[in-house]
Amino acid sequence: DDLESLAAAVDGTDSVVAFTGAGISAPSGVPTFRGDDGVWDRFDEGQFEYGRFQRDPAGFWEDRLELQAVMFDEEYEPNAGHVALADLAAEGILDGILTQNTDGLHREAVRSVTDADGGDRRTDADSETPILELHGNSQRVRCVECGQRQDNDTITERVEDGEVPPRCECGGVYKPDVVLFGEQLPATVLQRARSLTRESDVFLAIGSSLVVEPAASLPRIANSTGATVAVVNLEATPCDSIADVRCREDVTEALPRFRDAVDP
Numbered sequence: 001d002d003l004e005s006l007a008a009a010v011d012g013t014d015s016v017v018a019f020t021g022a023g024i025s026a027p028s029g030v031p032t033f034r035g036d037d038g039v040w041d042r043f044d045e046g047q048f049e050y051g052r053f054q055r056d057p058a059g060f061w062e063d064r065l066e067l068q069a070v071m072f073d074e075e076y077e078p079n080a081g082h083v084a085l086a087d088l089a090a091e092g093i094l095d096g097i098l099t100q101n102t103d104g105l106h107r108e109a110v111r112s113v114t115d116a117d118g119g120d121r122r123t124d125a126d127s128e129t130p131i132l133e134l135h136g137n138s139q140r141v142r143c144v145e146c147g148q149r150q151d152n153d154t155i156t157e158r159v160e161d162g163e164v165p166p167r168c169e170c171g172g173v174y175k176p177d178v179v180l181f182g183e184q185l186p187a188t189v190l191q192r193a194r195s196l197t198r199e200s201d202v203f204l205a206i207g208s209s210l211v212v213e214p215a216a217s218l219p220r221i222a223n224s225t226g227a228t229v230a231v232v233n234l235e236a237t238p239c240d241s242i243a244d245v246r247c248r249e250d251v252t253e254a255l256p257r258f259r260d261a262v263d264p
């Protein structure tokens with residue numbers, strides 16, 4: 001099949017970059033944003049706009065607790081898709097994992113693969129394979145005044161105990177360390193993502209509807225700079241027309257097959 005042929009053609013010197021969206025975490029139990037039962041069917045995007053946070057941080061945090069209860073209601077773990085990418089990273093084949101997800105599952109998978117290996121393979125700490133979380137990380141919050149970071153679980157408990165909005169010792173309000181609607185993506189992370197994309201020989205767009213920025217343009221940048229673009233998704237996407245390989249398959253089947261077919 002196409003994905004296996006692509007894997008077989010990957011040369012050791014090729015730069016392979018994976019770009020992921022909510023679909024890679026769906027088999028772990030994290031809901032997607034769009035489609036049946038999507039998060040944006042149950043919530044209004046306006047509740048989570050940056051402007052709303054600034055105007056009404058207390059109301060924002062109350063809604064945020066409900067969103068967290070839906071999105072991260074259980075202990076979720078990396079699935080075979082995350083693990084396949086972590087294996088490719090450990091083998092030095094992946095040059096970057098770029099993700100729109102804020103669930104931290106790519107980091108966990110890379111950690112678990114490294115631990116299982118006795119720690120002698122590459123880790124993200126070596127920054128051999130950067131994991132770029134373009135939309136931030138839901139496991140952390142950040143003070144809008146002094147920038148201090150805290151564990152989201154700790155702050156969530158304080159909100160549940162009635163501290164709305166939760167505040168840092170400096171008096172500043174804590175904000176989830178994620179990119180809200182109407183908020184700019186961190187410029188340096190975005191620049192790095194774009195340059196890894198331009199330098200890639202193989203660009204895999206995995207489990208994303210590819211309708212919002214920067215997802216809508218990264219596969220096109222890869223295509224315009226000569227990369228072979230593969231779209232792995234259960235459904236058609238707007239980037240299928242520029243894709244060299246279209247794989248309509250569950251990530252937990254497609255990605256292990258791709259990994260097994262790549263010759264390190």
Ligand code: OAD
Nearest residue numbers: 021022023026032033034100207208209233234235250251
């Ligand atoms: P979406 O919910 O828009 O798209 C998820 C995609 O994954 C869909 O195209 C599904 O067909 C596909 N999919 C679902 N399960 C799959 C599986 N098991 N195997 C393969 N594909 C599967 O999620 P994103 O594209 O990540 O932004 O959404 C992008 C951004 O929009 C999110 O980061 C979020 C949202 O608003 C912010 O919160 C800033």
